[in-house]
Amino acid sequence: MRYVTRETLHIDRIATAWAIGRFVDSQASFVFVPRTKDIRGMAETPFDIRGASLSHRGERCTFEVLVEMHRLMDTALGRMGRIVRGADLPYEDGMPAESPGVRAVFDALRDGPFTDEERLSVGSQFCEALYAYCREAAG
Secondary structure: OEEEEEOOOOHHHHHHHHHHHHHHOOOOEEEEEOOOOOOOOOOOEEEOOOOOOEOOEOOEOHHHHHHHHOOOOOHHHHHHHHHHHHHHOOOOOOOOOOHHHHHHHHHHHHHOOOOHHHHHHHHHHHHHHHHHHHHHHHO
16 A cells, blocks of 8 residues: 655654554555645545544644554554654653654654655664664563
8 A cells, every 4th residue: 555644754754654564554655745735636545644534633643543543552552652752742741751862863864865765764764673662661
């Protein structure tokens, strides 16, 4: 399946794309479009873009919504979701201690001389490492 999201990938979009490929659709491919792109009528499944059903809901970031939608009952993914939300929405109270460091890594990816494909590739490797960290912390 093909998925579409906003270009210039950052925290939540990278983490969500990683989770789609890792847990939902191992054959997933991704398209990146301008923020203002009207996604109605596009064949791809949208996420974290205006008009998408897979996006922020209430206090939860898109990553957390994906985990809930697909019933990915995994303590490590829950912990990772809180870290991702804290990194993505740094002005909320109670962010996990890891969130500022995660944000710094993703800021460097967003602001560096990378294509979105490179951001997704490197960011996915980081997400895999973060997931392993969360699994280890969960015991």
